[in-house]
Amino acid sequence: MNIRYPLIVLNFKTYRESIGKKALELAKTAEKAAEETGVSVAVCPSLVDLANVASNVSVHVFAQHCDPYLPGAYTGSVVAEALKEAGAVGSLLNHSEKKLRLSDLSEAVNRLRVNGLVSIVCADDPYAATAAAALGPDVLAVEPPELIGTGISVSRAKPEVVTETVSRVKAIAPSVRVLCGAGVSTAEDVSKAIELGTDGVLLASAFVKASDPMALLLRMCEAVLAKQS
Amino acid sequence: MNIRYPLIVLNFKTYRESIGKKALELAKTAEKAAEETGVSVAVCPSLVDLANVASNVSVHVFAQHCDPYLPGAYTGSVVAEALKEAGAVGSLLNHSEKKLRLSDLSEAVNRLRVNGLVSIVCADDPYAATAAAALGPDVLAVEPPELIGTGISVSRAKPEVVTETVSRVKAIAPSVRVLCGAGVSTAEDVSKAIELGTDGVLLASAFVKASDPMALLLRMCEAVLAKQS
Amino acid sequence: MNIRYPLIVLNFKTYRESIGKKALELAKTAEKAAEETGVSVAVCPSLVDLANVASNVSVHVFAQHCDPYLPGAYTGSVVAEALKEAGAVGSLLNHSEKKLRLSDLSEAVNRLRVNGLVSIVCADDPYAATAAAALGPDVLAVEPPELIGTGISVSRAKPEVVTETVSRVKAIAPSVRVLCGAGVSTAEDVSKAIELGTDGVLLASAFVKASDPMALLLRMCEAVLAKQS
Amino acid sequence: MNIRYPLIVLNFKTYRESIGKKALELAKTAEKAAEETGVSVAVCPSLVDLANVASNVSVHVFAQHCDPYLPGAYTGSVVAEALKEAGAVGSLLNHSEKKLRLSDLSEAVNRLRVNGLVSIVCADDPYAATAAAALGPDVLAVEPPELIGTGISVSRAKPEVVTETVSRVKAIAPSVRVLCGAGVSTAEDVSKAIELGTDGVLLASAFVKASDPMALLLRMCEAVLAKQS
Numbered sequence: 001m002n003i004r005y006p007l008i009v010l011n012f013k014t015y016r017e018s019i020g021k022k023a024l025e026l027a028k029t030a031e032k033a034a035e036e037t038g039v040s041v042a043v044c045p046s047l048v049d050l051a052n053v054a055s056n057v058s059v060h061v062f063a064q065h066c067d068p069y070l071p072g073a074y075t076g077s078v079v080a081e082a083l084k085e086a087g088a089v090g091s092l093l094n095h096s097e098k099k100l101r102l103s104d105l106s107e108a109v110n111r112l113r114v115n116g117l118v119s120i121v122c123a124d125d126p127y128a129a130t131a132a133a134a135l136g137p138d139v140l141a142v143e144p145p146e147l148i149g150t151g152i153s154v155s156r157a158k159p160e161v162v163t164e165t166v167s168r169v170k171a172i173a174p175s176v177r178v179l180c181g182a183g184v185s186t187a188e189d190v191s192k193a194i195e196l197g198t199d200g201v202l203l204a205s206a207f208v209k210a211s212d213p214m215a216l217l218l219r220m221c222e223a224v225l226a227k228q229s
Numbered sequence: 230m231n232i233r234y235p236l237i238v239l240n241f242k243t244y245r246e247s248i249g250k251k252a253l254e255l256a257k258t259a260e261k262a263a264e265e266t267g268v269s270v271a272v273c274p275s276l277v278d279l280a281n282v283a284s285n286v287s288v289h290v291f292a293q294h295c296d297p298y299l300p301g302a303y304t305g306s307v308v309a310e311a312l313k314e315a316g317a318v319g320s321l322l323n324h325s326e327k328k329l330r331l332s333d334l335s336e337a338v339n340r341l342r343v344n345g346l347v348s349i350v351c352a353d354d355p356y357a358a359t360a361a362a363a364l365g366p367d368v369l370a371v372e373p374p375e376l377i378g379t380g381i382s383v384s385r386a387k388p389e390v391v392t393e394t395v396s397r398v399k400a401i402a403p404s405v406r407v408l409c410g411a412g413v414s415t416a417e418d419v420s421k422a423i424e425l426g427t428d429g430v431l432l433a434s435a436f437v438k439a440s441d442p443m444a445l446l447l448r449m450c451e452a453v454l455a456k457q458s
Numbered sequence: 459m460n461i462r463y464p465l466i467v468l469n470f471k472t473y474r475e476s477i478g479k480k481a482l483e484l485a486k487t488a489e490k491a492a493e494e495t496g497v498s499v500a501v502c503p504s505l506v507d508l509a510n511v512a513s514n515v516s517v518h519v520f521a522q523h524c525d526p527y528l529p530g531a532y533t534g535s536v537v538a539e540a541l542k543e544a545g546a547v548g549s550l551l552n553h554s555e556k557k558l559r560l561s562d563l564s565e566a567v568n569r570l571r572v573n574g575l576v577s578i579v580c581a582d583d584p585y586a587a588t589a590a591a592a593l594g595p596d597v598l599a600v601e602p603p604e605l606i607g608t609g610i611s612v613s614r615a616k617p618e619v620v621t622e623t624v625s626r627v628k629a630i631a632p633s634v635r636v637l638c639g640a641g642v643s644t645a646e647d648v649s650k651a652i653e654l655g656t657d658g659v660l661l662a663s664a665f666v667k668a669s670d671p672m673a674l675l676l677r678m679c680e681a682v683l684a685k686q687s
Numbered sequence: 688m689n690i691r692y693p694l695i696v697l698n699f700k701t702y703r704e705s706i707g708k709k710a711l712e713l714a715k716t717a718e719k720a721a722e723e724t725g726v727s728v729a730v731c732p733s734l735v736d737l738a739n740v741a742s743n744v745s746v747h748v749f750a751q752h753c754d755p756y757l758p759g760a761y762t763g764s765v766v767a768e769a770l771k772e773a774g775a776v777g778s779l780l781n782h783s784e785k786k787l788r789l790s791d792l793s794e795a796v797n798r799l800r801v802n803g804l805v806s807i808v809c810a811d812d813p814y815a816a817t818a819a820a821a822l823g824p825d826v827l828a829v830e831p832p833e834l835i836g837t838g839i840s841v842s843r844a845k846p847e848v849v850t851e852t853v854s855r856v857k858a859i860a861p862s863v864r865v866l867c868g869a870g871v872s873t874a875e876d877v878s879k880a881i882e883l884g885t886d887g888v889l890l891a892s893a894f895v896k897a898s899d900p901m902a903l904l905l906r907m908c909e910a911v912l913a914k915q916s
Contacts, residue, residue: 014307016300020314044304047276048292048311063277065305071245073434075273076294076327078243082277085249098305099788102781106815128793131821134859135814172821172859205302328559331552335586356593357564363589363630401592401630472765474758478772502762505734506750506769521735523763529703531836531892533731534752534785536701540735543707556763607760663760 003060003089003118004040005177006224007200008190008217009141010207011044011064011092018208023049024056026207029214031057037221040200044092047078054087062120063091065098068107080108080115090118094132096145102131109135120202122181126161130168133176140169141202143181151206153189154182155196166197187219194227232289232318232347233269234406235453236429237419237446238370239436240273240293240321247437252278253285255436258443260286266450269429273321276307283316291349292320294327297336309337309344319347323361325374331360338364349431351410355393362402369398370431372410380435382418383411384425395426416448423456461518461547461576462498463635464682465658466648466675467599468665469502469522469550476666481507482514484665487672489515495679498658502550505536512545520578521549523556526565538566538573548576552590554603560589567593578660580639584622591631598627599660601639607663611647612640613654624655645677652685690747690776690805691727692864693911694887695877695904696828697894698731698751698779705895710736711743713894716901718744724908727887731779734765741774749807750778752785755794767795767802777805781819783832789818796822807889809868813848817855820863827856828889830868836892840876841869842883853884874906881914 010030012018018026023045034041035058042060045053054061067077083091093108094100100108105121112119119137123129129142142165144154155162166178177200180193185206193201201220210216239259241247247255252274263270264287271289274282283290296306312320322337323329329337334350341348348366352358358371371394373383384391395407406429409422414435422430430449439445468488470476476484481503492499493516500518503511512519525535541549551566552558558566563579570577577595581587587600600623602612613620624636635658638651643664651659659678668674697717699705705713710732721728722745729747732740741748754764770778780795781787787795792808799806806824810816816829829852831841842849853865864887867880872893880888888907897903 011304014298014300014303014311016310019300019308019311046311047305047307048279048315050277051281069243071243071248074243074326075240075321075324075433076276078276079248081245082243082248082275086277092304094789095304096790097303099790101786102789102792102818103783103786103811103815105789106812106818124790125793127822128790131789131793131818134818134821204304323560325561328561330557331560331563331589332554332557332582332586334560335583335589353561354564357561360560360564360589360592363592364585469762472756472758472761472769474768477758477766477769504769505763505765506737506773508735510738527701529701529706532701532784533698533779533782533891534734536734537706539703540701540706540733544735550762553762555761662762 005199006194006227007040007042007179008220008224009042009044009062009120009179009200009202011202011204012046012208013204014046015205015208019046019049023053026213027053027057027059030217031059033214033217033221034059037218037225039221039224041221050083050088051086060089061087063088064095066091066093066108066112068104068111080111080117084115084117088117090120090138093119093121093137095122096124096143105132106135109137120179126164126168129165130172133169133173136173137176139177139179141179141181143202145182150183151185152183153185153192155180155184155189155192157183159196162193162196162198187223190220190223191227194224234428235423235456236269236271236408237449237453238271238273238291238349238408238429238431240431240433241275241437242433243275244434244437248275248278252282255442256282256286256288259446260288262443262446262450263288266447266454268450268453270450279312279317280315289318290316291347292317293324295320295322295337295341297333297340309340309346313344313346317346319349319367322348322350322366324351325353325372334361335364338366349408355390355397358394359397359401362398362405365402366405368406368408370408370410372431374411379412380414381412382414382421384409384413384418384421386412388425391422391425391427416452419449419452420456423453463657464652465498465500465637466678466682467500467502467520467578467637467658467660469660469662470504470666471662472504473663473666477504477507481511484671485511485515485517488675489517491672491675491679492517495676495683497679497682508541508546509544518547519545520576521546522553524549524551524566524570526562526569538569538575542573542575546575548578548596551577551579551595553580554582554601563590564593567595578637584619584626587623588626588630591627591634594631595634597635597637599637599639601660603640608641609643609664610641611643611650613638613642613647613650615641617654620651620654620656645681648678648681649685652682692886693881693914694727694729694866695907695911696729696731696749696807696866696887696889698889698891699733699895700891701733702892702895706733706736710740713900714740714744714746717904718746720901720904720908721746724905724912726908726911728908737770737775738773747776748774750775751782753778753780753795753799755791755798767798767804771802771804775804777807777825780806780808780824782809783811783830792819793822796824807866813851813855816852817859820856820860823860824863826864826866828866828868830889832869837870838872838893839870840872840879842867842871842876842879844870846883849880849883849885874910877907877910878914881911
């Protein structure tokens with residue numbers, strides 16, 4: 001899977017504003033902003049909405065979670081093979097709302113890799129991010145959980161967390177991409193994240209609950225373009 | 230939701246033989262058997278396949294799991310509202326491969342009820358089944374985990390587990406339906422389950438991995454009809 | 459194990475004020491109040507402090523948790539046999555800070571019973587309490603988690619939760635004792651709990667963090683005596 | 688805490704043969720072997736037995752698990768402060784029978800460090816071990832779970848797992864000690880582990896269930912001495 005960076009990843013979570021028909025509407029919004037600006041955008045609909053979204057939009061579609069299992073007797077679980085067939089290009093892993101045990105995270109990264117899917121591993125702090133980098137994921141998203149959903153971006157509130165994560169992670173795994181998450185809510189947060197050396201951002205409520213999601217996403221895409229020119 | 234009993238519930242789990250396109254094929258098989266015989270049949274595709282299956286077949290579609298949350302910031306989780314919008318009529322809960330904490334099970338039953346969805350709560354033994362009955366689910370499925378996937382039906386190997394469960398559960402919650410699970414693999418198992426006083430069966434690998442799933446399901450449906458006449 | 463009721467159960471949790479030497483001091487305080495008033499008192503020190511406390515005081519000593527395992531290869535777990543040999547007379551189970559899956563709770567109750575130990579199962583609400591009662595524990599403690607540690611007693615804030623729990627639980631399991639937990643902090647809370655038909659109280663921070671734990675416990679014991687006379 | 692290496696770590700788990708009085712007997716055996724040979728030995732009694740063992744023997748005593756919490760309202764949990772006051776010098780973390788989520792493991796390592804306690808982090812494979820090394824523990828024990836309790840030592844069955852772990856871990860964290868676990872059952876396994884570049888071994892059932900634990904441990908200590916001379 002060839003994904004261009006910087007990348008804006010939109011996590012839909014399971015908000016009332018982002019499930020069912022609204023998941024597809026938000027994904028269409030993301031598609032339109034990506035097409036208008038040429039910026040690389042990905043959406044992460046809920047597991048139940050994944051297949052429908054993936055078959056109806058051209059932006060990258062990621063799952064919100066993948067279990068560390070081969071296909072088999074795992075009632076209620078999500079295997080990489082099913083994600084792939086549903087049209088996902090990858091999955092978030094270890095989000096602070098769906099934390100994984102170290103050994104399961106290691107195996108989930110592996111299950112995605114074996115299926116040609118992109119892993120975006122979330123981590124709380126530079127230490128956990130560095131540990132996760134050693135597992136060989138494609139992308140790391142650093143998200144101090146105390147900032148998630150606050151509207152206070154980690155790139156503004158704790159820029160040293162971002163720069164420390166980037167330098168630690170690149171020291172261990174130079175090819176791993178790093179995203180900045182938690183509290184990302186404005187175009188300025190996107191600019192700042194790129195200035196700090198990251199390959200993009202991961203955001204959720206700021207987009208899903210925006211009064212005008214399209215306007216917000218267009219401003220964020222333009223912030224990416226401004227940094228690239 | 231009006232569901233007729235006896236009911237044959239087919240849990241697809243996440244087998245290679247039951248995800249993606251094959252989920253829809255198996256669901257179509259179930260639909261055809263239900264239409265030909267008039268017997269009530271339900272399918273439980275994986276979470277990722279749920280929406281696609283539900284929008285393409287007329288048999289009842291249940292999720293394999295539902296989390297105990299209101300819509301909100303729950304990355305990687307499954308909320309009842311999303312299941313409903315995807316076309317599910319209910320969900321399995323507390324399957325032995327996806328066990329829930331007592332308080333979460335209590336809340337998940339409630340979340341389904343509030344959304345007008347049918348809860349099928351799985352339990353390991355008569356005590357746990359009785360406890361689960363006190364939570365007010367619609368259906369209880371008793372599945373001794375040591376028999377799951379063995380091809381040895383609980384109705385043959387441990388008929389007293391089934392009859393004890395039925396009598397204990399009905400004493401606490403007379404309107405709760407009881408299904409017989411774990412090891413159900415033949416039409417005789419279905420007959421036996423109904424003789425023991427249950428309202429149907431829950432099976433998985435015997436159907437999913439059958440050399441001829443349609444033939445097996447037709448025989449099971451005929452066993453139901455024979456008991457009703 | 460013969461325990462008299464009403465019973466005052468003191469959960470030490472793992473506060474700075476209640477671990478190590480301070481666990482033994484608090485347990486000695488409980489012993490003295492029990493001896494002076496003749497009221498039945500139990501203490502629940504942390505797992506690490508359990509053996510030392512149990513070998514040095516005459517009040518009942520309960521563990522804060524027990525795992526659902528037979529002795530075996532369970533690194534980091536707590537088996538009933540070890541609790542018994544350490545001098546515990548029973549254990550809390552399913553505290554809202556250590557919730558168990560339904561099947562594990564069922565088995566943990568059984569593991570205690572087999573070892574002649576008393577089970578005190580905590581539950582969040584009348585439904586979960588009724589479910590837990592079906593598992594056959596000795597004692598049920600109803601603790602709405604939103605009141606834990608608040609100083610607002612469930613017997614004052616939600617008396618109907620207590621009376622509903624008592625009546626539901628006794629309907630299913632007449633011999634099960636019911637304790638009132640969450641927010642119990644004064645002698646009046648103890649009086650009120652007994653008036654509502656319970657067999658005692660379960661409290662933690664109000665005792666552990668009291669400026670004068672002995673004075674508080676003596677007042678609570680006297681409230682018990684006043685209700686009995 | 689100054690610990691000499693090579694180190695032989697004896698995990699008592701919660702076997703019938705290693706809880707209660709037998710925990711102290713086994714610890715006394717370990718003490719005697721350590722004193723006779725001068726080799727560094729540590730024991731890991733169950734949480735309930737920890738304080739009693741630690742106050743009665745001179746060998747290093749480790750807990751089998753530590754939770755990632757500050758002292759507080761954590762019923763049924765184990766905080767580092769309580770371990771320290773009970774006389775432990777450190778704790779195992781993330782044993783394959785008590786696996787931790789990555790973020791909890793990160794914080795548990797930190798909680799031990801803050802309290803001056805030694806962390807021995809277990810990991811399943813070289814990747815997870817390298818990830819764990821990035822968290823800054825004192826010691827890493829690599830234990831392929833499929834070999835635990837088999838009597839087939841990882842140092843014999845999968846020497847490349849051991850050497851790969853040692854080289855990967857030392858590349859990231861040169862000062863981290865590496866132990867070889869899973870299946871260690873003979874003096875030859877100890878010799879082989881040291882030859883492969885490790886700082887000692889972690890074993891459980893081979894010692895706890897030995898017909899003559901003292902004889903076995905003496906042979907293992909002599910294997911250590913032979914490698915040092």
